[in-house]
Amino acid sequence: MSDNPLLAMGQAAREASYQMLGLGAKQKNALLQAICQQLRQHEAAILAANAIDMAAAEQAGLQGAMLDRLLLNSDRLAAIIADIETVIALADPVGEELESRLLDNGMRLSRRRIPLGVLGVIYEARPNVTVDVAVLALKTGNAAILRGGKETLHSNRALLVAIHDALATQALPKAAVQLIDNPDRALVTALLQLDSHVDMLIPRGGAGLHRLCLEQSRIPVITGGIGICHMFVDQAAQLDKVADLVVNAKVQRPTVCNALDTLLVHEAIAPRLLPALATTLRGLGVELRACPQAHALLGERAVVAGPEDFSQEWLALVLGVKLVAGVDEAIAHIRAHSSEHSESILTDDMSTAERFVNAINSSAVYVNASTRFTDGSQFGLGAEVAVSTQKLHARGPMGLDALTTYKWIGQGHYTARS
Amino acid sequence: MSDNPLLAMGQAAREASYQMLGLGAKQKNALLQAICQQLRQHEAAILAANAIDMAAAEQAGLQGAMLDRLLLNSDRLAAIIADIETVIALADPVGEELESRLLDNGMRLSRRRIPLGVLGVIYEARPNVTVDVAVLALKTGNAAILRGGKETLHSNRALLVAIHDALATQALPKAAVQLIDNPDRALVTALLQLDSHVDMLIPRGGAGLHRLCLEQSRIPVITGGIGICHMFVDQAAQLDKVADLVVNAKVQRPTVCNALDTLLVHEAIAPRLLPALATTLRGLGVELRACPQAHALLGERAVVAGPEDFSQEWLALVLGVKLVAGVDEAIAHIRAHSSEHSESILTDDMSTAERFVNAINSSAVYVNASTRFTDGSQFGLGAEVAVSTQKLHARGPMGLDALTTYKWIGQGHYTARS
Numbered sequence: 063m064s065d066n067p068l069l070a071m072g073q074a075a076r077e078a079s080y081q082m083l084g085l086g087a088k089q090k091n092a093l094l095q096a097i098c099q100q101l102r103q104h105e106a107a108i109l110a111a112n113a114i115d116m117a118a119a120e121q122a123g124l125q126g127a128m129l130d131r132l133l134l135n136s137d138r139l140a141a142i143i144a145d146i147e148t149v150i151a152l153a154d155p156v157g158e159e160l161e162s163r164l165l166d167n168g169m170r171l172s173r174r175r176i177p178l179g180v181l182g183v184i185y186e187a188r189p190n191v192t193v194d195v196a197v198l199a200l201k202t203g204n205a206a207i208l209r210g211g212k213e214t215l216h217s218n219r220a221l222l223v224a225i226h227d228a229l230a231t232q233a234l235p236k237a238a239v240q241l242i243d244n245p246d247r248a249l250v251t252a253l254l255q256l257d258s259h260v261d262m263l264i265p266r267g268g269a270g271l272h273r274l275c276l277e278q279s280r281i282p283v284i285t286g287g288i289g290i291c292h293m294f295v296d297q298a299a300q301l302d303k304v305a306d307l308v309v310n311a312k313v314q315r316p317t318v319c320n321a322l323d324t325l326l327v328h329e330a331i332a333p334r335l336l337p338a339l340a341t342t343l344r345g346l347g348v349e350l351r352a353c354p355q356a357h358a359l360l361g362e363r364a365v366v367a368g369p370e371d372f373s374q375e376w377l378a379l380v381l382g383v384k385l386v387a388g389v390d391e392a393i394a395h396i397r398a399h400s401s402e403h404s405e406s407i408l409t410d411d412m413s414t415a416e417r418f419v420n421a422i423n424s425s426a427v428y429v430n431a432s433t434r435f436t437d438g439s440q441f442g443l444g445a446e447v448a449v450s451t452q453k454l455h456a457r458g459p460m461g462l463d464a465l466t467t468y469k470w471i472g473q474g475h476y477t478a479r480s
Numbered sequence: 481m482s483d484n485p486l487l488a489m490g491q492a493a494r495e496a497s498y499q500m501l502g503l504g505a506k507q508k509n510a511l512l513q514a515i516c517q518q519l520r521q522h523e524a525a526i527l528a529a530n531a532i533d534m535a536a537a538e539q540a541g542l543q544g545a546m547l548d549r550l551l552l553n554s555d556r557l558a559a560i561i562a563d564i565e566t567v568i569a570l571a572d573p574v575g576e577e578l579e580s581r582l583l584d585n586g587m588r589l590s591r592r593r594i595p596l597g598v599l600g601v602i603y604e605a606r607p608n609v610t611v612d613v614a615v616l617a618l619k620t621g622n623a624a625i626l627r628g629g630k631e632t633l634h635s636n637r638a639l640l641v642a643i644h645d646a647l648a649t650q651a652l653p654k655a656a657v658q659l660i661d662n663p664d665r666a667l668v669t670a671l672l673q674l675d676s677h678v679d680m681l682i683p684r685g686g687a688g689l690h691r692l693c694l695e696q697s698r699i700p701v702i703t704g705g706i707g708i709c710h711m712f713v714d715q716a717a718q719l720d721k722v723a724d725l726v727v728n729a730k731v732q733r734p735t736v737c738n739a740l741d742t743l744l745v746h747e748a749i750a751p752r753l754l755p756a757l758a759t760t761l762r763g764l765g766v767e768l769r770a771c772p773q774a775h776a777l778l779g780e781r782a783v784v785a786g787p788e789d790f791s792q793e794w795l796a797l798v799l800g801v802k803l804v805a806g807v808d809e810a811i812a813h814i815r816a817h818s819s820e821h822s823e824s825i826l827t828d829d830m831s832t833a834e835r836f837v838n839a840i841n842s843s844a845v846y847v848n849a850s851t852r853f854t855d856g857s858q859f860g861l862g863a864e865v866a867v868s869t870q871k872l873h874a875r876g877p878m879g880l881d882a883l884t885t886y887k888w889i890g891q892g893h894y895t896a897r898s
Contacts, residue, residue: 080815084838163860169849171859176841178871257694261871276675280694282701282872303894310896397498408894420502423594423887431587431892440897441589441888442581453596453679453885454700455872467871469841470859474849476721476826478728479858 068252071207072259074237075180079205082238083177087154089232090201094150096228097197098143104224105139111220112189119187119213127317131188132213142193149197152444155463156203167480170473175466177203178261182253182281185266187211192218195264196225196239198447202465205238207260209253212245219243254279262455262465264448269375284460286425286450289319289403290375291433294392294418295335296409297328304408305339311406311432313346317377319449320404320436324372324382326392332385333359340364343381353384372399389414393421400424402451404433425451425458486670489625490677492655493598497623500656501595505572507650508619512568514646515615516561522642523557529638530607537605537631545735549606550631560611567615570862573881574621585898588891593884595621596679600671600699603684605629610636613682614643614657616865620883623656625678627671630663637661672697680873680883682866687793702878704843704868707737707821708793709851712810712836713753714827715746717848722826723757728850729824731764735795737867738822738854742790742800744810750777750803758782761799771802790817807832811839818842820869822851843869843876 066072085093101108112134119132155175162172181199183206185191192210199206210218218241226236242249254263257280264284265275275283293311295304311322327336332355340350340363350364351371357364364383372382372395386392389407396405406428407418415429426436436458438446443461450456456464484490503511519526530552537550573593580590599617601624603609610628617624628636636659644654660667672681675698682702683693693701711729713722729740745754750773758768758781768782769789775782782801790800790813804810807825814823824846825836833847844854854876856864861879868874874882 080839083841165858165860169853179841276698282870300894307894307896314897419889421498423501423597426888426890428890428892431890431895432897434897435587435890435895436888440583442583452700457886458888468875470844470854470876471837472844472846472849472853474846474853476718476725477849477853478725479732479850479852 066252066255068207068242068249068256069259071237071240071242072180072256074235075205075207075240076259078235078237079177079179081235082200082203082205083156083179085203087156090154090203091150093200093228093232093234094146094197096231097193097225098146100224100228100231101139101143101193101221104220104227105136108139108217108220108224109134109136111216114216115214122213124213128187131186132217134189134217138190142190145194146197149201149445152201152462154201155466160468167477168475169477172471172473173468174471175463175468178465178467179204180260181206181465182209182256182260182263183207183266184209184250184253184263184271184275185211187213189214189217189221191266192221192241193225198445198462198465200238202462204465207240207242207253209242209250215243215245250274251278254281257281266448282455284448284450284455285452286403286448287319288375288401288451289321289433289436289449290323290373290399290401291320291404292324292326292392292396292400293322293406293408293433294326294386294389294396295328295331296389296407296411296414297330298411298414299331299408300410301331301335304335305342307406307408307432308339309342309346311434312343312348312381313379314434316379319375320434321377322381322433323374323376324384324399326384326386326395327356329355329385329387332356336360336383337363340383347379349380351380351382355385356383375401389417393418396422396424403449404428404436406431406433425449484670484673486625486660486667486674487677489655489658489660490598490674492653493623493625493658494677496653496655497595497597499653500618500621500623501574501597503621505574508572508621509568511618511646511650511652512564512615514649515611515643516564518642518646518649519557519561519611519639522638522645523554526557526635526638526642527552527554529634532634533632540631542631546605549604550635552607552635556608560608563612564615567619567863570619570880572619573884578886585895586893587895590889590891591886592889593881593886596883596885597622598678599624599883600627600674600678600681601625601684602627602668602671602681602689602693603629605631607632607635607639609684610639610659611643613865616863616880616883618656620880622883625658625660625671627660627668633661633663668692669696672699675699684866700873702866702868702873703870704821704866705737706793706819706869707739707851707854707867708741708791708817708819709738709822710742710744710810710814710818711740711824711826711851712744712804712807712814713746713749714807714825714829714832715748716829716832717749717826718828719749719753722753723760725824725826725850726757727760727764729852730761730766730799731797732852734797737793738851739795740799740851741792741794742802742817744802744804744813745774747773747803747805750774754778754801755781758801764797766797766799769798769800773803774801793819807835811836814840814842821867822846822854824849824851843867
């Protein structure tokens with residue numbers, strides 16, 4: 063620990079977090095307003111820095127979605143600022159009294175929501191996440207240590223200058239938001255071991271990053287954002303309504319974690335449902351990977367699924383299709399393959415739906431709905447920090463509350479335990 | 481993972497957890513009643529097994545409290561059974577609907593409390609913990625994998641036979657409660673890496689065990705049970721009431737985590753308070769380790785504190801004593817030395833109390849009360865799984881709720897995301 067290269071950064075973040083926790087909602091919102099203002103004032107510098115990142119990324123051969131995520135322009139900066147205004151409008155969860163009781167001995171015992179302290183966030187090459195995470199952390203009275211993708215280093219540095227200038231206008235320490243602005247991967251490991259100064263780690267990235275964090279982190283990790291999502295079409299589903307939901311779940315936005323990955327179909331209705339559904343999906347550019355029984359119904363509209371195809375988060379227009387004998391086989395398949403993100407059953411049979419909902423303990427379980435709803439704004443949380451698929455602290459879309467914890471407060475009258 | 485020696489145990493626990501989560505409160509309470517009955521029926525075998533452990537422990541030179549913790553007798557078994565009856569009487573948190581809303585699109589969105597799944601518990605040589613943990617896990621619909629101290633191996637095996645017999649009477653799988661009954665420490669490491677089959681790890685033991693879990697566990701760990709607890713006596717405290725609270729916090733039960741470790745005294749009142757207080761404490765057998773300024777007031781009643789003395793959980797009749805210039809120095813000292821378990825301020829000055837309560841984010845913060853209150857039964861939680869000092873999931877005394885998580889349930893009408 064004493065030779066951790068991030069030790070000074072961690073200590074500074076901890077000190078800054080002590081100043082942040084003393085702020086009221088009004089002061090924190092003034093800070094967020096100042097960030098909006100500084101982002102506007104620094105627009106030229108930010109876009110110039112982003113242009114350097116973009117040029118380097120093109121040189122390095124980045125293409126398509128990767129390059130698009132990297133890009134900042136005037137409109138996108140305005141959208142980032144608009145998102146901050148949304149966060150300003152949200153209620154501040156800090157200070158909320160979660161419960162309060164008078165104990166028999168006269169002590170008033172209450173539980174009060176407080177900031178977590180210092181957040182560590184590791185994320186991919188998306189400059190908007192830098193602002194997003196900083197703003198959510200500050201809104202909830204936390205300090206943050208950020209480690210963004212190396213492709214956005216110049217953009218992130220320029221954004222940090224704006225955030226630091228905003229902190230300065232409010233007489234708050236720069237260390238409230240710090241950036242690990244060295245792409246050396248050894249610093250990721252160093253961050254994971256900074257458990258005495260970082261209270262929660264949020265990895266926003268692929269399975270490899272999550273695995274690394276699980277294996278190496280001494281800091282509690284929020285696992286999530288990876289969805290191997292299932293939809294089970296029961297024999298009692300309204301078959302004429304199935305296609306719309308499958309298309310919505312698979313095609314609306316295939317690159318996100320709540321998009322559908324595997325369609326499970328009750329074998330009794332598969333002959334009536336699957337051929338036409340496959341034609342629809344093929345027409346929308348969806349490639350089908352089918353189990354042998356489904357393949358027998360689909361012929362050239364599908365390829366035979368390989369052994370790993372039912373353990374994939376596709377993030378693309380690909381869909382696994384598998385026939386099952388009923389809800390129990392669907393449950394068993396989901397338990398074996400799901401990442402516990404989002405699963406759905408389509409059925410009009412209430413007892414089948416209940417069986418599915420009780421047996422499946424994914425973060426979000428739907429009856430007659432698309433998996434695409436697992437999202438902070440859809441759930442009405444206002445902001446989304448991440449989508450957790452783990453079981454501790456927070457599950458599913460994480461709002462501002464998930465960046466807080468609580469303490470017990472006992473107010474006595476020189477009260478001793480008897 | 482595939483060569484983890486506990487893999488089969490983990491898989492069996494996961495399967496058993498699926499059966500457990502389907503049980504209602506009545507069935508779970510019937511199981512706990514069956515455990516009471518089987519413990520009574522197996523009393524002779526349990527006490528005989530415990531006698532083997534006791535003989536081996538005496539042979540190995542164990543003494544005093546260690547030996548006493550190991551001992552089972554008829555009265556203690558009856559007390560264990562009485563504790564189960566208490567748990568039976570508690571409300572079952574599983575199934576509780578934490579919130580429920582109708583979204584604009586007509587979807588009913590609710591959040592339902594569910595079991596965590598599989599708990600891993602590592603604990604010291606206390607056979608009562610074996611039953612305690614198994615009962616709390618089963619009450620909340622979880623499966624558990626237990627690893628008790630090697631000194632209690634025979635006792636734990638005998639207790640497990642009773643628990644397994646009880647599971648059998650309810651047609652439930654033995655794998656719902658499993659014991660790692662091999663003292664090889666490599667199996668602790670194996671358990672820490674069983675993250676795909678164990679959902680939460682509770683280490684109940686010393687700082688070394690917690691450190692091992694933080695460093696090696698891929699499973700979320702509940703850190704806690706270690707209390708470096710402080711009491712700050714402000715200048716505005718009612719001085720005639722201080723001694724009772726200090727004695728209560730330090731002397732009532734010095735071996736527990738909520739006992740007082742360091743007394744911070746405002747320098748303005750130290751000359752009036754400390755000499756008499758030190759005499760009282762010395763009379764009760766408390767050794768005082770004082771900062772130089774306090775030592776100057778106490779002379780032979782104290783020794784000068786060494787550099788590590790203010791970072792100790794004493795678990796004994798030893799107390800650190802330090803003078804501070806005011807509440808800010810007390811806050812800074814606590815932030816630097818506390819394990820975030822329990823801290824207390826004694827003062828009649830409301831703004832000083834508020835400053836202390838707002839600045840100190842330990843799991844429990846008291847005003848004019850003993851630190852000894854941080855306890856599940858004192859807080860009215862019914863049962864206590866552990867005392868958490870971390871910030872995620874649960875803080876302070878953990879009741880049955882802390883062995884649950886939740887899922888989101890969306891009930892639609894073939895609802896697609898627009």
